Amino acid sequence: MTTQTTFYLSQVLGRKFFSSDGNITGKIKDFLVDLAALDPSPGKPLRPKVIAVKVDVGPYERVLDFSSLEIIHENRTSRIFGSEIEEISTAYLSNVIWLKESILYRQIVDINGKKLEKVWDIRLVYIPSGTFAIAVDVGFSGWLRKHGLLTLMERLSGWFRMNIPVQQILWDDIESVDVATSKLLLSKSTSKLTTLHPSDLADIIEDLDKATRTYVFAALDEEQAADVLEEMEPNAQVHIIESLPLEKAADLLEKMDADEVADILDELEDHKVEMLLKEMERESSEEVRELLEYDDNEVGSIMNMEVFTLSANLTVEEAISVIREAQPEPMHVNTVFLTDENERFISAIPLAELVIANPSKLLSEIMESKPVTVLDTAKIDILAEILSKYNLLSVPVINADNQLEGMVLIEDIVDDLLDKRKTK
DSSP states (O other), rough: OEEEEEEGGGGTTTTTEEOOOOOOEEEEEEEEEGGGGGSTTTTTOOEEEEEEEEEEEEEEEEEETTTTTTEEEEEEEEEESSSSOBOOOTOOOEEEHHHHHHTSSSSSETTTEEEEEEOEEEEEEEEEEEEEEEEOOOHHHHHHHTTOOOHHHHHHHHTTOOOOOOOOEGGEEEEEOOOOOOOOOSSSSTTTTGOOOOOHHHHHHSSSHHHHHHHHHTTTTTHHHHHHHHHHHHHHHHHHHHOOOHHHHHHHTTSHHHHHHHHHHHSOHHHHHHHHHHHHHHHHHHHHHHTTTTTTTGGGTTTTOOOOEETTTTTHHHHHHHHHHHHHGGGGGSSEEEOTOOBBBBEEEEHHHHHHSOSBBBHHHSSSSSSSOEEEEBBBBHHHHHHHHHHOOEEEEEEEEEEEEEEEEEHHHHHHHHHHHOOO
């Protein structure tokens, strides 16, 4: 017999548990791991330690201290022996989870792969200092091992000179998202999900069941939640808004651009829309109401009302100083719009041209002489042609009185075209 250094949870679940004298004392049901090890020194891997084993003894279960146990490997079979069998209580333990109950066959997020995976097995290592969970098996090999087919497939693959694909994720690179049983609280500041880009996180949340989707979303702070909600598909957005308390939903919508909010509200029942608008701050609510007045096929319905405007009488140096001090969102200043005191549109200057212009020149000297604009009531279909023809990143939207109402970004056009393709 040799002491095994690594093994899989499936290799010990349901196996017999032996006392030091060789007597069978029960069958192994689960391992309890301590998550305190999930806060290591910088650069050290995350390794939750096994601290207890659940054993099925006839009509009842026992939870035994793992510190005095030994894992032995013989003929591809793993067994656990106890030199000193000591029962412990888990009632007052914190930061612990049962591996089978909380992780095995559950959904986890592969942080590096930025996608959901299903756990088929859990890899552990047995060393003198203890037994630790080191990785989860989410590949075909794990599925085969779960169903007792791995040995057979290894023989077949050897005959045909084929490799069985192995896909394992280190514990460092996973995050549990199964709300039903997991005790890995996503609201903790250490949650790995918060490190993902909003677009990646939106894709992951959309693939979750509704209950878990709501749970994960609620664990995000408001700023990140707003960014993620903007990236989600309409049906998922609606579910999230309807699942949140009215006040929390309104607070979330206030942190989003008015055009994004209007798109979401378009999918809701009228009475729900009115309740949310009344709960939102007046300024935010009025902007959204204005957008909702446009028909779905009008430019105004998708324009962004957050525009950064300057006076044409400023010098280039003064303009750049104003922009730096205001610190607007980068997407709102890829083109600088010039207006008069009555908010009538004058012209536009691409930010790149502003940066390289002579600092002493007036904006009126470098602005477009024949700026391209579009009416807020114009049909959306003309936007793609305008942006493509004039090679624009954004186009100013004006009303019948030549007042600047907002702008349409090229990404808005792309999103609109993609939405139309999905509905065909």
